[in-house]
Amino acid sequence: MFKLDRKLIISASVAVTMAVLTVGCMQNGAEPTGVSSVNGKVTIDGGVIYPVSNDKTGPYYVNPQVAADAPEIFNGRAPTANEIKAWDKDVMPDGTGLPEGSGSVEDGEEIYEAKCVMCHGDFGSGGGGYPSLSKGNGEELQKTLTNNRWKDPQADGPTRVFGSYWPQVSTMWWYIRDGMPHPFSKSLTNDQVYALTAYMLNINEIIVDGEEVDDEYVLDREKFLKIKMPNVNGFEPKIDGPNGLDNVRKFYANAANFGAQNLNQGAVRCMKDCQKESANTKRIQGAGISAFTPPMSTQRDLPKSDKAEKKIDPKAVYANTCSMCHSAFLSPGSAEWAGYTAKGMDKVYANGIHGTEGGMPAKGGSDLSDANFKLVVDYLVHGK
Amino acid sequence: MDNKKSNQEIDLNKRDFFRKTAALSVTAIAGTSLISSNARADDPAIMHHVPWGQKWGDPITKNLYGIPSAYEHTVTRRYTKLLASGNFRASIAVTPIHESMGIITPNGLFFSRSHGGVAHVDPNEYRLMIHGLLEKPIVLTLEQLKKYPSVTRTHFIECPANGGQEWRGPQFNSVQFAKGFMSSAEWTGVYLKTILADLGLKPEAQWMLAEGSDNSEMGRSVPIDKVLDDAMIVWGQNGEALRPEQGYPVRLLLPGWEGNLMVKWLKRLEFATEPWYAKEETSKYTALKPTGIAVQHFYANEVNSTVTSPSPEIPWTNLKDGDIVEIEGLAWSGMGTITNVDLSLDGGKNYVEAKLKGLVLPKSWTRWSYMHTYKKGETLLLTSRAIDDAGYIQPTIDQEVGVMGVESVYHRNAVETWEVTATGEINHVQIRS
Numbered sequence: 056m057f058k059l060d061r062k063l064i065i066s067a068s069v070a071v072t073m074a075v076l077t078v079g080c081m082q083n084g085a086e087p088t089g090v091s092s093v094n095g096k097v098t099i100d101g102g103v104i105y106p107v108s109n110d111k112t113g114p115y116y117v118n119p120q121v122a123a124d125a126p127e128i129f130n131g132r133a134p135t136a137n138e139i140k141a142w143d144k145d146v147m148p149d150g151t152g153l154p155e156g157s158g159s160v161e162d163g164e165e166i167y168e169a170k171c172v173m174c175h176g177d178f179g180s181g182g183g184g185y186p187s188l189s190k191g192n193g194e195e196l197q198k199t200l201t202n203n204r205w206k207d208p209q210a211d212g213p214t215r216v217f218g219s220y221w222p223q224v225s226t227m228w229w230y231i232r233d234g235m236p237h238p239f240s241k242s243l244t245n246d247q248v249y250a251l252t253a254y255m256l257n258i259n260e261i262i263v264d265g266e267e268v269d270d271e272y273v274l275d276r277e278k279f280l281k282i283k284m285p286n287v288n289g290f291e292p293k294i295d296g297p298n299g300l301d302n303v304r305k306f307y308a309n310a311a312n313f314g315a316q317n318l319n320q321g322a323v324r325c326m327k328d329c330q331k332e333s334a335n336t337k338r339i340q341g342a343g344i345s346a347f348t349p350p351m352s353t354q355r356d357l358p359k360s361d362k363a364e365k366k367i368d369p370k371a372v373y374a375n376t377c378s379m380c381h382s383a384f385l386s387p388g389s390a391e392w393a394g395y396t397a398k399g400m401d402k403v404y405a406n407g408i409h410g411t412e413g414g415m416p417a418k419g420g421s422d423l424s425d426a427n428f429k430l431v432v433d434y435l436v437h438g439k
Numbered sequence: 440m441d442n443k444k445s446n447q448e449i450d451l452n453k454r455d456f457f458r459k460t461a462a463l464s465v466t467a468i469a470g471t472s473l474i475s476s477n478a479r480a481d482d483p484a485i486m487h488h489v490p491w492g493q494k495w496g497d498p499i500t501k502n503l504y505g506i507p508s509a510y511e512h513t514v515t516r517r518y519t520k521l522l523a524s525g526n527f528r529a530s531i532a533v534t535p536i537h538e539s540m541g542i543i544t545p546n547g548l549f550f551s552r553s554h555g556g557v558a559h560v561d562p563n564e565y566r567l568m569i570h571g572l573l574e575k576p577i578v579l580t581l582e583q584l585k586k587y588p589s590v591t592r593t594h595f596i597e598c599p600a601n602g603g604q605e606w607r608g609p610q611f612n613s614v615q616f617a618k619g620f621m622s623s624a625e626w627t628g629v630y631l632k633t634i635l636a637d638l639g640l641k642p643e644a645q646w647m648l649a650e651g652s653d654n655s656e657m658g659r660s661v662p663i664d665k666v667l668d669d670a671m672i673v674w675g676q677n678g679e680a681l682r683p684e685q686g687y688p689v690r691l692l693l694p695g696w697e698g699n700l701m702v703k704w705l706k707r708l709e710f711a712t713e714p715w716y717a718k719e720e721t722s723k724y725t726a727l728k729p730t731g732i733a734v735q736h737f738y739a740n741e742v743n744s745t746v747t748s749p750s751p752e753i754p755w756t757n758l759k760d761g762d763i764v765e766i767e768g769l770a771w772s773g774m775g776t777i778t779n780v781d782l783s784l785d786g787g788k789n790y791v792e793a794k795l796k797g798l799v800l801p802k803s804w805t806r807w808s809y810m811h812t813y814k815k816g817e818t819l820l821l822t823s824r825a826i827d828d829a830g831y832i833q834p835t836i837d838q839e840v841g842v843m844g845v846e847s848v849y850h851r852n853a854v855e856t857w858e859v860t861a862t863g864e865i866n867h868v869q870i871r872s
Contacts (some may be wrong), residue, residue, distance in 0.1 A: 089775045089828045099664035100739040102695060102774025103829040105801055113801040121588045127637035130577035130586045138578065142707050144650060145658065148716050184524055203729035203844040204607055213727055213846050223716040230718040233656035237525055240654050290725060290735040294714050300645055300662050303736060307749035313734055314842035315741055330788045331872040334626060338868050339609045344521055347746065351613060352513040353752055379526055420526040429539055
C-alpha cells in the first residue's frame, strides 16, 4: 500500500555498486562485499554495509521473497489516539512533549532534600555512588572541558556535570520525569519535575534569559524554552536541522575526526621497526584494581556449600551495598538515626525491609534474609 | 561378613596402594624433568574406578532446563565496585572472555548492563508501538511481532566503555575486566525495514527514537540510515528467548554499534525530523576531546582485538622449554568484517601475520591464532592489531591519544599489550612514546 521509497533507492543503487564490483573479482554466488557508500551517500558510521546481492547479504542468505521488495505485512493494529498520548511523552529541545506546569527553586530544594539527597549528596555534590549533579558554576566549569590528564596525570580533569556539560535542559526534565527518583521512577508530578529542574539550574548557577535562578525563581514552560546551556555548542558532529545526517556522514568519513586510522585514508600497516626510540612500557600503578566479585579464579573445584544460610559481615554488606547512599545520609552510627529509632527498632526494621517513599529501596535492593538484613540495620544504627 | 571383604573394600585397598606408589614416585623424581615411561607413576585418575562410573547418574527428569557442571562455577560474569553505580542498578557485570570459546557467548555469561536494573517483563502484556512520521502507526503484541519473517545473525554487542578505564594507563590486570564489556550471540528477529515496508515512512523522517519500558525508560536516537540497513528487532538469543538481562522479550539490535543504542525491553519506536537528546546520548556516551569538544552520536565500535590466551587469567607458568603453544585471541569490528590480525611479540615494534580461524562474519567476533615455540625464561610483549574490510586498522596508543586525549571514556580501541615475564606470569601493560 505505502511503498518505502527510500528502500527502493538503496536497492537500485546497490545494483549499480554490485555491478561495478562484479567487473572486478565477483563471481556469481560469491559473497557480496562491504561497500562504504550507497547512491553517492557515504555510510553514516564510517564503516561498510553489505547490500543484498545474489540473495545474500555478506555471508548470509536471505529469502528473496522478503528481501527484494518487502511484502506488505501488517501484523498489528493501529494505536488509539489515547494510547499514543500515553506513551509519546518524550521531551525534545524545542519543547515538543513538554507539558505546561511550574515549580520554584524553593519547592525543588524541598523535594530534593526528601527524595534525592540520600544518593546525589548535598547540593548535588554526589559521592554516594550516584552521579554528581553540580560542582558549582556551570559556565565557569564548562571551561574545564579542555583539561586533559595525558601529559600531567596529576592535573585536574574536566568536570562533566549537568551545568558544565549537558547541551540541552530538556534532557534533564525528561529524565527526572521518567527515570527519577531511581528506585521509584515515574512518581513525580509535572510541577515537581519543574521544581527539581529549577533547583538543578539554581545549584549549577545557570542564567536564564539574563536572570539569575535564585531561591524565589519559579520555572515554567515559557521560561524553560529560553534556557541556553553553557555547553550547547560543545559537541560534534552537528546533528540538528535538515543537514544533520549529512554532517554525521561527513564527520565519520574522515578517520582523523575520531582518532581512527584507515588504510584507505593514508594510514600505514607497519610490520617492521614501527616504534619511536622513546617507546616505553607503562605498568599498572600500585596493585591496580583487582577487587572483583566473585574473586578471579580459573579453578575447577566444587563450590562451597551454601545450603546453610551464610553468616554475613554487616560491615562488608554496608560497604558493598548500603554505603552508596548511606555514606552521605544516615551513615553508620550517625546521630541522624535518633529521629528514626525514636519510633522503635521494629519500625526501622520494617521500613528497611519494605522500603520507604523517602528513597530507601526494599532491603536496600539486596536479597538478604530478614534476619541478616536486621543485622545490617543494627550495624547502620549503632555503627558497630 | 568379617572374613569376606566386599569388592568395595578391596577397591579401597587398591586405591591406597596406588596412592602410595604415586607418592613414592613423586619423591623419587623430584627435581628431574626427564622421566622414562617406566619410572613414571601411574595416574590414579586412570587406574581407579571413578565415583561417577560406579553409581547411577542423575535421572533425565532432573534439571529440565540444564545448568553447567558444578565444577564450572568460577566461569561467571564478574563485577567490581569501581564500576558500580545506583546500587548495582546502573552498573555492569562483565564476561569472562578468557574462558570464551569460539565466537558465541553462552546466554548466562553475556555481559549485563542496565540503567535502572534488569526489568522482568510479562510477555503477555508486552506491546511495541511504532509511530510518528508514518502513514500507518502500529501496535504489536509479542505474538504478532514474531509472525514477521525472521532473520538470524551473529553479532557481538560491546559497551563502548570497554577498555575505557585505561585511557591514562593500564588498571586491570585481567582480560575479563580490560576487554570483557562485550559478548557475542546469534540473534533472531526481524529486520526493522521489513516491518516498516507497509507503514508508509514519510520522507522527512530522519531519526528514530528507541525507548525501553524499564525503570530508566532508556532511550536513544537512531539515524534513518541504520534503520533501513541492518537494524533488527530481536527476540531470540542463541536459539532461545532473550535473557532478561538482554531485554526479554524484545530488544533493538544495531549490528556493530554501541551496546547502549540497542535498547532493551523495547516498547516504542518514534520517527521524527530531529534527534531527541536523550540522557545517554548527551551526559554519557559522548567522547570528550582535548579541544573541549565531545564527539556525540559515536555509533560504531571501531576495529579492535585482544589476546585472550595467554592473559593475566591464563598465564604460561606451567609451560616447559620448547612447548609449542597457541597464542589465541579475538578480533572484532563494528564497521565491517575482520580481514587481518597482526601479532607483535615485542610490544608493537615488529609484527607478523596471525591466522584467522573459524567463521569470519561481518560485525562479529573473529577468532585468530598464532603458534609459538616457548623458550623457558623468555620475556615477551604480546600486542595484537586487527584490520577490517572498511580499511580501519587499530591505532597505536600514541595515535589514538594524539587525537582523543585521555578523557574520552568511550571508544578506546588502541592496541593492547600483555607482558610475558620470565616465569610466565602475564601483566597488562601499555606501550607509549
